[in-house]
Amino acid sequence: MDSEWHANGSLAGLLTEYRLPCTREDCIRDYMGSTMTRVREIAETRLGRTLPRDLEDRYHAQLFEVFRTDLTAVPGVTDVLTRLTTPTCVASSGTHERIRLALTTTGLLKHFDGRIFSAQDVTRGKPEPDLFLHAARVLGIPPARCAVIEDSPLGVEAANRADMTAFGFARMTPPERLRAATGGVFATMDELPALLARTR
Numbered sequence: 001m002d003s004e005w006h007a008n009g010s011l012a013g014l015l016t017e018y019r020l021p022c023t024r025e026d027c028i029r030d031y032m033g034s035t036m037t038r039v040r041e042i043a044e045t046r047l048g049r050t051l052p053r054d055l056e057d058r059y060h061a062q063l064f065e066v067f068r069t070d071l072t073a074v075p076g077v078t079d080v081l082t083r084l085t086t087p088t089c090v091a092s093s094g095t096h097e098r099i100r101l102a103l104t105t106t107g108l109l110k111h112f113d114g115r116i117f118s119a120q121d122v123t124r125g126k127p128e129p130d131l132f133l134h135a136a137r138v139l140g141i142p143p144a145r146c147a148v149i150e151d152s153p154l155g156v157e158a159a160n161r162a163d164m165t166a167f168g169f170a171r172m173t174p175p176e177r178l179r180a181a182t183g184g185v186f187a188t189m190d191e192l193p194a195l196l197a198r199t200r
Contacts, residue, residue, distance in 0.1 A: 001102045002072050003094075004032055004151065004172055010062045011039065014055060020047050028172055033152025035093045035125035064101055073106040074171065075191030081111045083193060089115035091135040091148075093125050093155075116138065126154040129162035136162070147183060147196060156181045165199050167192065 008027035015022050022030075031039050036056050044051055071116055081088065089112060092099050096118045103109040105114070117138070122130040136143050148159035151169040156178055159166035168185040169192075170177025175185045184195050 001106050001108065002074055003102050004028065006066045006070065007063055008032060010059055014059055015043055018051055033093055033126055033154035037121045038125060054111050060098065067101050067105055071102055071105045073108055074189055080189050082193055087139065088112060089117060089139060091117040091131050095120055126155035127161065129158050130200065132158055132162040132164055147199060153177050153186045167195055
């Protein structure tokens with residue numbers, strides 16, 4: 001889903017309001033792939049003070065409103081999901097509420113319903129491997145047989161630490177920041193099936 005553009009725009013606005021000036025691009029570089037707990041830790045360290053307790057609530061309220069009206073699926077992803085014959089799931093740093101809303105709005109929920117995992121399900125978020133390992137364990141798939149599609153360096157690191165094959169989706173992140181992806185880096189969804197086929 002094209003959620004990160006909206007998510008990082010909302011986050012930049014709030015952090016700037018809280019006197020930590022930053023742009024959407026700054027947030028993509030510094031926070032994309034993070035849980036809100038990690039975002040808060042980094043931002044508070046930079047500010048040298050505690051952020052208001054309502055940061056997360058305000059962020060989600062803004063973001064969910066945008067999701068309901070403007071969120072779209074990444075071009076080509078529906079075709080890829082329709083063609084895949086291997087089991088799939090979502091393992092995201094977002095909350096369950098955010099993930100389900102995004103999947104419902106974009107019409108992708110049917111591809112993942114019952115196989116949705118959130119950082120809320122584990123103690124440590126990315127770049128720790130816990131979320132990916134939890135998803136693999138629940139689905140009964142050995143980590144070495146898992147492919148992870150990631151658009152952030154944190155996610156690629158988490159996949160590598162889980163001993164899974166990472167594929168870097170360079171739609172918003174510069175390809176060089178995803179070069180640690182062991183399965184390769186791609187820029188459009190129509191490139192993904194060929195990359196996956198090479199790893200079977």
